[in-house]
Amino acid sequence: xxxxxxxxxxxxxxxxxLVAAAAGSVLFSVIATLTVFSSAQDSGPRSRRGGTSLxxxxxxxxxxxxxxxxxxxxxxxxxxxxxxxxANEFSGGTFRALLLREPHRLRLIVGKLTGALLVAAAAxxxxxxCSLAMSVLVAPTxxxxxxxxxxxxxxxxxxxxxxxxxxxVAGWAIFGTTLAVIFRSAPLALGVxxxxxxxxxxxxxxxxxxxxxxxxxQVLGSLIQGGSAELGIGRATFTALIYTGIAAIATxxxxxxxxxxx
Amino acid sequence: xxxxxxxxxxTALSVTGxxxxxxxRNVVDDFDIDLPTGVVAGFVGPNGAGKTTTMAMLLxxxxxxxxxxxxxGSSIEDPAAYLDRVGALIETPAxxxxxxxxxxxxxxxxxxxxxxxxxxxxxxxxxxxxxxxxRYRNYSLGMKQRLxxxxxxxxxxxxxxxxxxxxxxxxxxxxxMRTLVGDLAGTGRTVLVSSHDLSxxxxxxxxxxxxxxxRSLYQGPTSDLLxxxxxxxxxxxxxxxxxxxxxxxxxxxGDDIAAxxxxxxxxxxxxxxxxxxxxxxxxxxxAGIVLTELSPQRTTLEDHYLSMVHGGAR
Numbered sequence: 001x002x003x004x005x006x007x008x009x010x011x012x013x014x015x016x017x018l019v020a021a022a023a024g025s026v027l028f029s030v031i032a033t034l035t036v037f038s039s040a041q042d043s044g045p046r047s048r049r050g051g052t053s054l055x056x057x058x059x060x061x062x063x064x065x066x067x068x069x070x071x072x073x074x075x076x077x078x079x080x081x082x083x084x085x086x087a088n089e090f091s092g093g094t095f096r097a098l099l100l101r102e103p104h105r106l107r108l109i110v111g112k113l114t115g116a117l118l119v120a121a122a123a124x125x126x127x128x129x130c131s132l133a134m135s136v137l138v139a140p141t142x143x144x145x146x147x148x149x150x151x152x153x154x155x156x157x158x159x160x161x162x163x164x165x166x167x168x169v170a171g172w173a174i175f176g177t178t179l180a181v182i183f184r185s186a187p188l189a190l191g192v193x194x195x196x197x198x199x200x201x202x203x204x205x206x207x208x209x210x211x212x213x214x215x216x217x218q219v220l221g222s223l224i225q226g227g228s229a230e231l232g233i234g235r236a237t238f239t240a241l242i243y244t245g246i247a248a249i250a251t252x253x254x255x256x257x258x259x260x261x262x
Numbered sequence: 263x264x265x266x267x268x269x270x271x272x273t274a275l276s277v278t279g280x281x282x283x284x285x286x287r288n289v290v291d292d293f294d295i296d297l298p299t300g301v302v303a304g305f306v307g308p309n310g311a312g313k314t315t316t317m318a319m320l321l322x323x324x325x326x327x328x329x330x331x332x333x334x335g336s337s338i339e340d341p342a343a344y345l346d347r348v349g350a351l352i353e354t355p356a357x358x359x360x361x362x363x364x365x366x367x368x369x370x371x372x373x374x375x376x377x378x379x380x381x382x383x384x385x386x387x388x389x390x391x392x393x394x395x396x397r398y399r400n401y402s403l404g405m406k407q408r409l410x411x412x413x414x415x416x417x418x419x420x421x422x423x424x425x426x427x428x429x430x431x432x433x434x435x436x437x438x439m440r441t442l443v444g445d446l447a448g449t450g451r452t453v454l455v456s457s458h459d460l461s462x463x464x465x466x467x468x469x470x471x472x473x474x475x476x477r478s479l480y481q482g483p484t485s486d487l488l489x490x491x492x493x494x495x496x497x498x499x500x501x502x503x504x505x506x507x508x509x510x511x512x513x514x515x516g517d518d519i520a521a522x523x524x525x526x527x528x529x530x531x532x533x534x535x536x537x538x539x540x541x542x543x544x545x546x547x548x549a550g551i552v553l554t555e556l557s558p559q560r561t562t563l564e565d566h567y568l569s570m571v572h573g574g575a576r
Contacts (some may be wrong), residue, residue, distance in 0.1 A: 011358055260323040
């Protein structure tokens with residue numbers, strides 16, 4: 001398994017990829033921080049779905065609040081990226097070629113997913129650090145006190161934010177991988193993924209509140225934000241585990257059973 | 263399927279009753295193949311004959327509907343037991359476009375637990391020395407095919423399975439690929455190469471496997487199929503004006519003769535082709551006719567192939 005992860009890292013950790021990931025993290029932190037700080041309300045919403053409050057920004061977790069609030073759209077980005085990464089492996093024939101070197105199919109797909117998730121974990125970490133740095137720069141301009149940001153409690157909050165964001169990212173990555181394995185074509189998988197996670201879920205929840213608790217995209221969105229008004233972090237984690245577990249089993253079954261003809 | 267581990271080491275590949283059914287159609291139908299160690303086998307058949315599917319089943323990519331056998335002494339049910347000793351290029355070469363040729367090989371070697379140090383030598387072997395650092399997306403089709411061969415050679419495999427390595431190449435590329443496969447033939451490996459280029463197969467392969475509609479038509483030494491006695495003698499006069507005189511002369515001798523494209527072809531009819539050539543040469547000389555060609559005519563692989571696949575009706 002480690003050699004497959006290593007090989008995946010050979011592929012992903014190239015200068016261009018690293019520069020793109022770093023640039024994306026910095027860009028994310030700039031946009032998220034400016035947006036969150038400028039839109040913070042005196043008495044903000046209970047959850048991060050609708051933004052945040054000035055009180056939350058001055059709390060121990062205020063330094064990474066922009067990261068946590070802004071991360072909601074990162075999941076969808078990861079979803080799309082993993083669809084493209086994995087589906088292109090099938091349509092381009094590289095999965096077939098790799099199977100000639102590693103005939104254990106499950107080991108291959110899990111190794112590839114793990115390698116890509118390691119890169120995603122590093123990018124998420126970089127985004128959090130950049131967001132913290134950006135928040136330190138922006139806070140004085142918005143009269144936000146930062147005294148509570150550099151304590152053990154803030155470290156705990158940052159760790160919690162990282163954990164929930166990465167858990168959500170991993171869930172999106174698994175969903176993306178599942179779609180890619182089902183369709184084995186990036187355009188088709190992206191089309192279905194966009195349609196489901198974009199218009200379908202978001203339009204449906206406007207008229208059906210329960211959708212926040214049951215739709216995979218909404219559940220992962222709540223998980224990334226550390227819980228929402230509609231779905232607490234505990235229930236979000238539990239539901240996400242069930243959904244991603246089902247998706248992972250479906251993926252492994254398809255990979256192990258289907259002929260590789262492309 | 264039975265586990266055939268421990269089968270004779272003189273057999274690189276032995277499969278019986280191999281079948282792959284999609285719906286109601288048998289793409290490969292009760293196919294047998296038996297490949298001795300060390301041969302370079304040409305796998306020949308028309309498009310859609312089942313060559314690629316057969317190779318994919320041998321490589322564990324496609325699950326057989328039926329059949330049993332072994333590759334390098336291990337059951338085809340357990341490809342993991344032998345794939346580390348098999349190198350393959352199946353369908354088109356598949357690499358990561360953004361990586362260089364050398365990076366691609368390094369990645370594949372890492373996945374296969376192969377030594378990466380021979381990569382420069384492998385690139386040299388396939389004629390990509392100096393181009394290994396170029397991105398794969400910038401490679402020509404011929405370079406991609408050659409990189410595919412280099413990847414197949416990672417780990418110094420005992421058995422090479424190459425699926426139409428010259429596919430899509432220009433004539434120069436085809437010639438280069440023929441030379442490359444010929445060179446591989448000299449390394450003692452067992453090679454199974456599918457090809458449409460019958461002249462390539464005839465020149466390079468010492469073993470033949472002919473397939474059509476998923477069924478085996480012939481398998482055995484190339485010499486057994488092509489090495490039979492000459493069935494004709496080609497005679498060509500130096501001066502076109504002598505062509506008719508030569509025809510009359512040989513007809514008068516009682517030879518069974520036919521004119522083909524400015525040449526005369528005598529049917530050998532069981533006599534020794536050497537004796538016949540000597541007699542024809544003597545008769546022509548006595549008649550003052552100078553010959554520029556006097557050569558035995560044997561059935562080519564193309565003749566056999568067309569005869570077997572189309573019943574000679576092409």
